[in-house]
Amino acid sequence: MSWFAASDRLVVAGLSGLALTVAILLVSGAHKSAQAGDCGSVASPGLDWSECSKNNIMLQGSDLHGANLAGAHFDGTDLSNANLTSANLEKATLVRAWVKNAHAEGANFSRIEAYRSDFSNAVANGAAFASAELQRAEFGGAQLTSADFQKAELGRADFDKAVLGGTNFSLANLSRAALSGAMIKGPVAFGGAFMYLTRIEGLDLSVATGLEQQQIDLACGDKATKLPAGLKAPENWPCPPDDKD
Template structure:
């Protein structure tokens, strides 16, 4: 290379400088392109994952679908087939699930505040730890269903089928079980304060071990085969002369209780 060419290269001119500059730009271009490609691929993968998660919540009701943690509040889902569906942590507040098929569905920790489940088929369903204040389960088939640790204050179970249902440690204050069929139901350590069991049909044995029965209405109920029932519980409850008790227990002198104040039911 001549002196002139070297001087031109140092000054940023001439073919040598241009070759060097082009070589550097090509390498930078390749590296930049790869970086952009990697970032774009990662973005697309993340976007598609989010899309798929959102798409699950948008799916129409179907057996076995996954609506876990989805929001389905204030909508009409009557007669929907959700057999075996994963509904854990989903929100169904004020939603109409009347006549729906929830057989073996998983509703663990779901919210169903003021929801309607009239005539629903929910045998073997998992309702553990649900929040279902003032919800309506009337005439529902709930055989083998679990409501353990559920919040069910003022819930309606009128005429429901509850063979082998589990209400361990459930909050059932003012819940209504009028005409419900209770066969081998577990109320162990449940809060049954002011709940209405009067009018329920007792078949087999029910467990009341450790249940809190403050002003629980048990008028006319056959508790002769109740497991775990103690005198202290009866002293808090509200029965009458037609309430049948195990032979080792006796009706408290304060029976019958006065009627509930209608104003307290709001």
């Protein structure tokens, strides 16, 4: 074989390898595009903003009914009065976000990060908050019947005047959470929940499920707290006022 022939073969091989690499990159890029949401689209029902960055913007009153918002970033974003009914926000971030007065019936908030976020007066009946990070979140006045908080982190979360019934707190961390003042409209599940200094003053928990004496011994109730049959108030009730640090 001549030197020129060998050289030509090397050039062709190099071009073939380059073409293959380009093809792989194009296919990979197309696959990633297919996986990513349409981040430039205007808020509308059923849109796909999965993995999109929407931090620190004003989306109050937006209609995102049935939208795919999985993994999206809404840190510091105002979603007040938004329609999030049946929307999928699994693994989204909503740190210090405003979701107050939103309609979020049947929405999926599983595994979200939402420290210090405001869900006050939200209508979130049947919503899923399983394994969500909700430390110091505000749920005052929220409607949470049949909502699922299983394994959620709810340290110091506030449920004052929230409507609870069929709500699931099984295996959740309710350390220092404020449930006092919540409106209990039916059985609430507490099986395996960590209730260190959980405020339950004045609550009627007589039909609550999963409660055990060791949970009650850690929690903070008073003479007005009603417990399920077989459980008794510990001698250290009532607890001193909570430190709001």
